[in-house]
Amino acid sequence: MPGRRAARGSGFAPGVTLEVRVAVGDGDAAFVKSLGRECAMSSVASVRPARESNVRAAFDRLYDVVVDQSHVTFIAQRGGERVGFLLLLDQLPDEVTLSPQGFVAYMAVKPGARGRGVGAALLATAENEARRRLLPYMALMVTEENETARRLYERAGYKTERRLLCKPL
């Protein structure tokens, strides 16, 4: 399930490997919570401005909801240092069709490690795990203005299925 990738073809220095593994223990959980809070503002759209403290609290709540149900947390590690994570829900059927699916609840890569394929590797590993569990689809939500994330998902083959609309009153 987890994978180890040689640095060849990646954006890392020769000899540095990128490993994606399943999270274990308190150190991994603390990393996910801290990086998730740090990155949470990337999901805020200009149509609904928000206080950073609220957005961070919302990430804490998302994390608690995820760990309370069936899920897998993947950790990306480069040369022994944690650089990213992905939270995968594996028993959350699509609400419209009831199709079984894997659902990416959240993913993030440390700012200094971005643009070198860590996000793509996390996503590919989660997809492989979903296939292994015979889940026929992978789904996720992404903020329209989060162009980096949208490009990552589009490159990986994701299509827009629905839109979440909002209007200030």
Ligand SMILES: CC(C)(COP(=O)(O)OP(=O)(O)OC[C@H]1O[C@@H](n2cnc3c(N)ncnc32)[C@H](O)[C@@H]1OP(=O)(O)O)[C@@H](O)C(=O)NCCC(=O)NCCS
């Ligand atoms: C979205 C996010 C997870 C992407 O992570 P990442 O590790 O930078 O993703 P990748 O490196 O796989 O891809 C990002 C870019 O790097 C480029 N890239 C990937 N591998 C590369 C390599 N070996 N050499 C050079 N560039 C490379 C990709 O082409 C892509 O470029 P583009 O955005 O201009 O098309 C990261 O930006 C992030 O954590 N954002 C904040 C949190 C967030 O928004 N999460 C998503 C919530 S839905």
